[in-house]
Amino acid sequence: MRVYFTFEPRPDLREPLLTDFPQLDFVFDSGLSNEELQQADILVTYGEDLTEENIQYATKLKWIFVASAGIEKMPARAIMERGILVSNVRGIHKTPMAESMLAHILAIKRALPWMYEQQKKSEWSKKAKQTELRDSTALILGPGAIGSEVGRLLQAFGVTTIGCNRSGKEAAYMDSMISFAQLKEALPNADIVISVLPKTPETTHLLKEEHFVAMKSSAIFMNFGRGNLVDEKVLIQAIATEQIGYAVLDVFEVEPLSSDSPLWSFSNVIVSPHISSHSSRYVERSLEIFKPSLTKWLKGDTDLENVMDLSRGY
Amino acid sequence: MRVYFTFEPRPDLREPLLTDFPQLDFVFDSGLSNEELQQADILVTYGEDLTEENIQYATKLKWIFVASAGIEKMPARAIMERGILVSNVRGIHKTPMAESMLAHILAIKRALPWMYEQQKKSEWSKKAKQTELRDSTALILGPGAIGSEVGRLLQAFGVTTIGCNRSGKEAAYMDSMISFAQLKEALPNADIVISVLPKTPETTHLLKEEHFVAMKSSAIFMNFGRGNLVDEKVLIQAIATEQIGYAVLDVFEVEPLSSDSPLWSFSNVIVSPHISSHSSRYVERSLEIFKPSLTKWLKGDTDLENVMDLSRGY
Structure with a gap:
């Protein structure tokens, strides 16, 4: 054989x-x-x-x-x-991906991108805009193996987790669950919105402009599932008009992301070239x-x- | 009154x-x-x-x-x-400091500094050198309120924690404990060495060249306690001669760190200007x-x- x-x-x-x-x-x-x-x-x-x-x-x-x-x-x-x-x-993928997601969230909260830039200038400055992860709320689209692992780690940091799947059926490490139909009403509560949804006809352009409008203007939006989740024009619009505070993107509608995409140059966007699962x-x-x-x-x-x-x- | x-x-x-x-x-x-x-x-x-x-x-x-x-x-x-x-x-300090420490550790493990540089060049590359935090071992000098909180979070990531204090007396969220006297023999086991020790006569220059020699060449050394822990010349030597893999420094012998310190410019050193506790x-x-x-x-x-x-x- x-x-x-x-x-x-x-x-x-x-x-x-x-x-x-x-x-x-x-x-x-x-x-x-x-x-x-x-x-x-x-x-x-x-x-x-x-x-x-x-x-x-x-x-x-x-x-x-x-x-x-x-x-x-x-x-x-x-x-x-x-x-x-x-x-x-x-x-x-759950271990490297969950570690990547926590790395990105914590780096933003603790101002690491800013800190790295200061260091390049050999500049001692304490003017970092640092916040805490503790006591925030995360909404996790697709709490399967990977989503639940992220939920488990977020809970260890004192984060409240809301899982969101098609049926709203219970999932591990989620403090509460909602269905896709309830997504829009739940979004205003979330400080962090994470998708790890697979690509299916149902998840294609699941997130629309109205969803970004519903998010907190300080929200960190993270797509670590598949690029079909949102029309990239809608996403770019949400970032450009400050409907959200930060976007961390591991996946894109077309990969590799074109070098002339505006996503590369926003100061509040992190482009992770689909490597969050690598290890x-x-x-x-x-x-x-x-x-x-x-x-x-x-x-x-x-x-x-x-x-x-x-x-x-x- | x-x-x-x-x-x-x-x-x-x-x-x-x-x-x-x-x-x-x-x-x-x-x-x-x-x-x-x-x-x-x-x-x-x-x-x-x-x-x-x-x-x-x-x-x-x-x-x-x-x-x-x-x-x-x-x-x-x-x-x-x-x-x-x-x-x-x-x-x-325990919440912001522990979040900062995890941010730095995960950022290094998941290659965030590299990723940010790629993004500036609008360059889609998957050649990140990413490792996992899971299954590694952390040695925590000074497992008090802050050290134990870091230990708690590290354990959630599947990290084995070794606490180290004067007496070797039990501390929360430490899988095992050693005393200062046993430090040198324990260091070769640690992937991450974190100090949150206060400044006392006993902690001044507690870490010497022999300790850095004993560390893994891939070890991440983090000083989030006080700058008196190590003679900066010894530390710089340890980095320059690759006795350790990475250093993340929130504290320094003299603060602010002089703009002509070599610490600013090593690619494997992160200078956090004593802001890890800020929030x-x-x-x-x-x-x-x-x-x-x-x-x-x-x-x-x-x-x-x-x-x-x-x-x-x-």
């Missing part, structure tokens, strides 16, 4: 795979080739390289392990038609999810961790 | 004082004058302005409420000789401590919160 990696884990991460699964034939490549795909029973990929055409070559393929959370770039229909199982590393421990963590799934798979058990429903998009 | 403030709280914070204590005569000034001091029974000050000479004028003074944590600038001997009670706002809610929080103490005082009860022992210096 052949396991085809379209990326190359470090030798210290690769070795245990070879040792733990001597019966398998592993191929580690730095990209996707149709010839290799034809031989593969299992594909391990970041998921961004796979096209509908590739799937036609993958005649033996039964399981795709996606070392990523978003699958919107994958040829869903072709994969479903072929009955290939897809599982991913949902949850793997030096990423591959290590992916393999920690992959290995038990592979053990199950070899026993004929297809009830793997994080099996995806491609028809729903997550 | 006259209460003399050497700073001017905002009107919305001043009003409740006048309302709650109508029997008292409040004076709010933007500095210290000997004439006013002569009339004062209670002095409310940041403590930095008071000299031995001032105390000679303060013939009626019985209580100094210091809206600050450090008292090393106060004329301790003169105050003790006169039997004036001193209390401070110990603990008030837009500082005065509000000080008054929340002052008011119950004042109520007690008026009933003749001198067992106030945070009475200081000037002979020990904290």
Whole structure:
């Protein structure tokens, strides 16, 4: 049985795979080739390289392990038609992403961008405009694995968390829950508005001008989900007209963000080039999810961790 | 009875004082004058302005409420000789300081300084060197009110905390404790070394070259206590020779830090101009401590919160 990696884990991460699964034939490549795909029973990929055409070559393929959370770039229909199982590393992002979000929030609250600029001028000044995170309120759109981890950390800082999902159904580490329908009325209470929503037809342009108007003028808006959440023109307008106080953006309607986008140059916008989930421990963590799934798979058990429903998009 | 403030709280914070204590005569000034001091029974000050000479004028003074944590600038001997009670706002700093420390740690781990520079160039690059805070180890010198609050937050991020004080006696939110004598042997285990120690004869130059040699070359060293902890020449040497990975400094041997100090220009040093405790809610929080103490005082009860022992210096 052949396991085809379209990326190359470090030798210290690769070795245990070879040792733990001597019966398998592993191929580690730095990209996707149709010839290799034809031989593969299992594909391990970041998921961004796979096209509908590739799937036609993958005649033996039964399981795709996606070392990523978003699958919107994958040829869903072709994969479903072929009955290939897809599982991913949902949850793997929660630690680096939640740490990134807290880093950005705290950096803003404690005036780090200002401090760094002062330092460049060798200028000792105590005129920082610092506030506290404690006792503020955060509204979290999409309190799943990542959103709940952010909620857990925010609660440790004394922040009240309001979760918001389609149904308003309970989620971990949320002090209260609302549904999408109640969003507009809840926004005026939030000091921080965070989205970690996936890209689905329902989340596309979910946030409209009226939502930004409803936010506090001091609100920190953070999009760490997908760029489809808001029409970038609406967002830029909200920033330019000071409907919100700060925006931290890890995702964009079109990525990479064009170098002539006005978003780069606002003093109260942070552009994070879709790297909040990155971590030096990423591959290590992916393999920690992959290995038990592979053990199950070899026993004929297809009830793997994080099996995806491609028809729903997550 | 006259209460003399050497700073001017905002009107919305001043009003409740006048309302709650109508029997008292409040004076709010933007500095210290000997004439006013002569009339004062209670002095409310940041403590930095008071000299031995001032105390000679303060013939009626019985209580100094210091809206600050450090008292090393106060004329301790003169105050003790006169039997004036001193209390401070110990603990008030814990929220803003702990938030600042977490902000700096997370900003480094998640490559925010790098990200801000990329943004200035409108450059979309994913080449950030990001690591995770989770599963690291922090050694906290001085796990008192502030140190324990940092410990609490670090534990929420999955960090193992080692507290270090004179005796090695238990402290809150520390997974283990060591004494000053055991410091050198514990340092190689720490990814983050944080000091929040006060200035005392014992803490002066407590950290020597051998301690920096013992730290991991990737260690983040943070001094948020007092600048006397380490000879700045030793610290600069440790940074220049890469004995440590990063230094975040809120305090210095001489403040303000001279504009020609090499500390300003290292790429792996953050100069925070002794502002980690600042907060837009500082005065509000000080008054929340002052008011119950004042109520007690008026009933003749001198067992106030945070009475200081000037002979020990904290």
